Amino acid sequence: xxxxxxxxxxxxxxxxxxxxxxxxxxxxxxxxxxxxxxxxxxxxxxxxxxxxxxxxxxxxxxxxxxxxxxxxxxxxxxxxxxxxxxxxxxxxxxxxxxxxxxxxxxxxxxxxxxxxxxxxxxxxxxxxxxxxxxxxxxxxxxxxxxxxxxxxxxxxxxxxxxxxxxxxxxxxxxxxxxxxxxxxxxxxxxxxxxxxxxxxxxxxxxxxxxxxxxxxxxxxxxxxxxxxxxxxxxxxxxxxxxxxxxxxxxxxxxxxxxxxxxxxxx
Numbered sequence: 079x080x081x082x083x084x085x086x087x088x089x090x091x092x093x094x095x096x097x098x099x100x101x102x103x104x105x106x107x108x109x110x111x112x113x114x115x116x117x118x119x120x121x122x123x124x125x126x127x128x129x130x131x132x133x134x135x136x137x138x139x140x141x142x143x144x145x146x147x148x149x150x151x152x153x154x155x156x157x158x159x160x161x162x163x164x165x166x167x168x169x170x171x172x173x174x175x176x177x178x179x180x181x182x183x184x185x186x187x188x189x190x191x192x193x194x195x196x197x198x199x200x201x202x203x204x205x206x207x208x209x210x211x212x213x214x215x216x217x218x219x220x221x222x223x224x225x226x227x228x229x230x231x232x233x234x235x236x237x238x239x240x241x242x243x244x245x246x247x248x249x250x251x252x253x254x255x256x257x258x259x260x261x262x263x264x265x266x267x268x269x270x271x272x273x274x275x276x277x278x279x280x281x282x283x284x285x286x287x288x289x290x291x292x293x294x295x296x297x298x299x300x301x302x303x304x305x306x307x308x309x310x311x312x313x314x315x316x317x318x319x320x321x322x323x324x325x326x327x328x329x330x331x332x333x334x335x336x337x338x339x340x341x342x343x344x
């Protein structure tokens with residue numbers, strides 16, 4: 079066995095079925111050679127940290143997201159901090175890997191996953207449907223500071239499905255989705271509280287944390303990835319601080335904002 083194959087086998091041991099590991103290896107070999115199949119899907123039977131069937135696209139950025147969420151477990155600090163969770167809202171859910179990660183980590187939890195891109199949303203629905211018990215719901219929309227009609231930006235070069243942005247205003251052609259507030263989402267889907275709010279919305283956090291932020295009183299923990307200077311431009315630290323959160327930015331991928339009760343204080 080080659081050195082690469084040996085390292086690969088060790089890394090995937092126990093993470094997915096043997097057949098899936100072979101399928102995943104074959105995909106990586108094709109992708110390295112520039113032969114990813116247009117329109118092709120990689121289907122894996124996962125064992126940990128996500129469990130059950132999972133799909134991602136051969137072309138584009140899905141493999142990067144898979145490596146971050148599944149292999150590197152970038153959300154491990156979140157589940158290590160938040161020990162119990164009943165309701166997750168995943169803003170910028172992409173194909174659902176983070177949603178699936180949280181569903182596996184919190185067996186009693188439900189996830190409401192929000193994603194604006196039409197092609198990605200179809201795969202999000204498929205990945206959530208693979209979870210027993212109807213624990214995941216997908217909503218095609220984009221979170222915003224107020225109700226609005228939003229234009230969905232085109233997928234970037236190299237099919238960067240993880241970099242899709244939304245904006246207000248008229249746009250020639252293209253796709254649109256409803257822009258909704260967090261209060262809208264909660265009211266429409268019967269959520270009185272959000273234990274964990276995951277935010278990866280490609281800069282729209284500037285709108286989310288300006289204006290009326292009373293919705294923060296419904297939230298226990300925020301796990302957010304900032305883009306560019308959006309942390310400073312949104313005034314995030316001051317805004318969440320006024321609602322009783324403490325901010326922890328010691329993790330490389332995700333900034334956490336937690337309440338004292340979540341941190342085990344009071």
